[in-house]
Amino acid sequence: MGDASLTLGKLEYADAGVTIRVHWWIEPLYRGDALAGQADDIGAAQALPSAVFQSIPRQERRMFFDSWSDIVRVFLVGVLAYAGLVFLLRISGNRTLSKMNSFDLVVTVAFGSTLSSILISKDVSLLEGLAALALLVLLQLVITWTSVRSRFVSKAVKTAPTVVLRDGQLLHDALKRVRITEDEVRSAVRQHGHGSLAAIDLAVLETDGSLSVIAADKAGDRSAYGKLGESRS
16 A cells, blocks of 8 residues: 655655545545545545545544434433433432532532543444443542531531521621622522512521521521521621
């Protein structure tokens, strides 16, 4: 086989003293084990070996369609990867996909990113992808198990809830610390069906980033507040 060299915007293939220049934006025609390319000299056009064609950048060779085998691969690998993920989540329990803190959100996003890589990237085999998903599930199990038993680990992976409104009064220092605006607190109060801040006993930015709003007439004995109720004036 002749020598192939890449130059700006084109590939030159030389064999038996004949040079064929194949421009990247011209899609060669597949013919068995060889590829016919457009040449600057039509009379010198001849079949190009597959290895030469493969040296042309992939994104330049095809934009809208690659091959039916790739489509079949997406469907087949997608079904198997999805089934594997469901199985892993089933045996790991409901806690794996919960959204109780920021760490849970990171794991959930990582699941989606890994599954996407399995579907799209040919460089990631099905078994490699399932191994990555299993690793994420294992890490989630280890972190949640140790955080329940270790205060240090719990503080390392979880943020503490922050009171941003108490007894109808906005706590401006707390708002600045957690980077929440007054309008965002008011919006949360309205979404909970209240029209007055004075009717709110407590508003808390939870560890998962949501705002909990408790009305004064629904506060009860405030046992759900835990340490959040210790600093009441």
